[in-house]
Amino acid sequence: MNNNQFGNKGWTPDRIGNLNEKTYLISGANAGAGFEATRILLSKGAEVVMLNRSEAKSKNAIQKLKEEFGKTAQVKFIKMDLADLSSVRNAGNEIIQSVSRIDALICNAAIAQVPKQQFTVDGFESQLGVNHYGHFLLCSILFDRIEESKGRIVVVGSEGYKMGLKTIQFDDMNWNKNYHPMNTYCHSKLAQIMFAYELQDRIRAANKNVQVYVCHPGASATSLIKTSGGLRDRIIWGLVSKTPLVQSANRGAYPEVMCATEDNLREKAYFGPTKRMQTGGPVGECKLEPHAQDMEVAAKLWTVTEQEIGQKFNV
């Protein structure tokens, strides 16, 4: 493993051709890797629809992007709060009404290392609720439009899937008994990754034409911990992110942009930086631990998720 199919430098945006006429949806695109992915896609002529929770931050991000790429840059935002399923439903409906083509939906938004157990509007543990349940619902609403567009779904995971429980805690999805900022975050990122592999299987079984790719950004200097982490983690991450151990948010965006644009990627795979224990370096295919592809757990997670959010995901 780690033989990079894109050569020594790994995948870079130089490989992307002209993206005129292509439309990409990115959740959490006003900051961090999502914002940088937006910049890369706009620089290639694509249209980007940001799905963000904050109107003020979105306007600010769009202003910055128009300063960089000109007033005609095709970027807009639709308000969506993944911590509120009614907001995801509203955003989904607005997308169906206003976005006729989806070349890729990049499930990028997340919260991480929330210090104390919190709940989404619908009563889910916040990290699982935002990172997994919210995106699951969004993907289910947009699936047919993505299929009509022969598009893709990109799930942004985390190396955290290898930490914590390494499985899904079905008897306590809300972590009432053992809440832990990091373990609970890792659980939510594992859930996202398992959802993606299960979705791949269901798509193939139904003979549908949607690709699903899983990636991670390595360790990247973004606002992730600053936004949702506790004070101790914010201080530690603030210091570490100034060292060469942590790459730029722009580099952190490469894997998700690659998964949204590159042809002939392998599906049952996991992409991201391949060096320094997969935290940085050339982007390519990474080693994937087998527990992420425990399809019995993945199938059960799918059923539990449908029950929890009260919506079937019909592939």
Ligand SMILES: NC(=O)c1ccc[n+]([C@@H]2O[C@H](COP(=O)([O-])OP(=O)(O)OC[C@H]3O[C@@H](n4cnc5c(N)ncnc54)[C@H](OP(=O)(O)O)[C@@H]3O)[C@@H](O)[C@H]2O)c1
């Ligand atoms: N940075 C790393 O080292 C690292 C490592 C492993 C994995 N990741 C993954 O990389 C992805 C991108 O994160 P990032 O590092 O770029 O973090 P970031 O800078 O904090 O960006 C996260 C984005 O998600 C949005 N978001 C958070 N909660 C939301 C909600 N309820 N509804 C809608 N949007 C919401 C944020 O909006 P606001 O601006 O309004 O908060 C922000 O736009 C995440 O999936 C994360 O798990 C990052």
